[in-house]
Amino acid sequence: QVQLVESGGGLVQAGGSLRLSCAASAASERTFGSYTMAWFRQAPGKDREFVAAISGSGGYTSYADSVKGRFTISRDNPKNTVYLSMNSLKYEDAAVYYCAGDRWGVLSRDQSKYTYWGQGTQVTVSS
Secondary structure, three states: OOEEEEEOOEEEEOOOOEEEEEEEEOOOHHHHOOEEEEEEEEOOOOOOEEEEEEOOOOOOEEEOOOOOOOEEEEEEHHHOEEEEEEOOOOHHHOEEEEEEEEEOOOOOOOHHHOOEEOOOEEEEEEO
């Protein structure tokens, strides 16, 4: 069983930057590298949507069109942590951001493919 804990959310002005972190516990350094990880987000009144995903090795990534070129997903396997660096934030990026993972999973935009989920971290963007 893997627990995912997100951090780094907060209030930021439009055009600003923020970096989210997701720490995986109960996963050893050797096994964390076998987890495909992703970020999803959910704004009030909207469905949860895919943001970005990264393969276990970090060699492959995938992004939603809405964040491509502004957000970067990365991971540090020895630290059991995945990151989401967000630049040029827009008002519409405001949401609760969730970290998700799946061992040996394929790089997917489908949230049903991910077994483990964090509790979420709030990102608020002010105009």
